[in-house]
Amino acid sequence: MSGKSSSDGAGAVGLIVFVIVLISLVPKPVWIALGVMVALSVIGWVVYRLVDAAEKRHAEAEERARVERAKQAAAAKREREERVRKDKQRRVDTLGKDNAALVESALTAVKQVAGSEAAREGWLGDVDFSADIKGITDNFEKAHALRGVTSKLSALDKPSADDRKILAEAKSTIASLERAAIERVGLIGKCAKEAQLIDKSLRTEREDARVAEQRAELHGKLAAMLYGIESSPPSTPIDSAVEAVMARVQAYREIKNQIQQAR
Incomplete structure (x- = not known):
């Protein structure tokens, strides 16, 4: 049992020594960079929490103000309605x-x-x-x-x-x-x-x-x-597709007629 305890203790000591040696092998600039990164992360987290808390307080304040305005508006409305009711009743009583x-x-x-x-x-x-x-x-x-x-x-x-x-x-x-x-x-x-x-x-x-x-x-x-239409001369497209198609139709008919006559 004592041998096993001694072995475990030696292993733990060896692990600690290994970690210390490993840490000592890391260059100092790397540690500085890691420290800066950790510090920036902590600062960023703190700033985030502060901003978040401020926004929550602002939202809560706005909500309280909105509720208060609604209460004041409702109270003013009730006051106006009550004043109108009293005026009407006074007129009924006196008139x-x-x-x-x-x-x-x-x-x-x-x-x-x-x-x-x-x-x-x-x-x-x-x-x-x-x-x-x-x-x-x-x-x-x-x-x-x-x-x-x-x-x-x-x-x-x-x-x-x-x-x-x-x-x-x-x-x-x-x-x-x-x-x-x-x-x-x-x-x-x-x-x-x-x-x-x-x-x-x-x-x-x-x-x-x-x-x-x-x-x-x-x-x-x-x-x-x-005026623009009347003043401009009627224009016919130079390359009119209508005329071209009709010319081809006429040519086809002439050729067809010649073939029939040749038969």
Whole structure:
């Protein structure tokens, strides 16, 4: 057993000595080159890991920013929708449901006018309807407030002559206020329709101008082609294949005829 251990130890020592000798035989420049290559590989790996980590951090930051922007946009949208809902409800409360719907239609018409090409190109002049909308809203608010009080007065028992008189006056005033406001709403709606008609006319004019330009271009091109054809003398190809073939056909027929006569 001890002999075997001694043999193994001697073999290991011999292997180590062989490796040392082999290493010593390798030239120094080779070791330097190997060291440089290893160092460059390590540096490249480190740089790759750093760049990869930086790119991941950048991508994560962009994703967080995108999510945050989406949240902000969603919050802004909800805020706008809530504001619109509150405005509509406020109009219903202060103007009444029907009158609030009329104001909504007027506001929609105002947006249509402001967004029209006719307005952008200055064909409609000043398109600020804020005074009109305020007048409509004021009239409807007064009418709604009067209607609320008249409803309460009408609900009282044993109406007097004064009750009937003031109620009639209130109803007349309500009708007058609402009639004026409704007429103004109708006029704003008419403005929107007229703006749409002007937009259609402008589109038609552009299309007509485009067609006219194309027609003039084609007329000029066609006239030039016709002039070139008419001014040039008719030309017959010098080496016409048609004439050559027909000549050969005629020659064939003559030869064929001579053969038949010889028979």
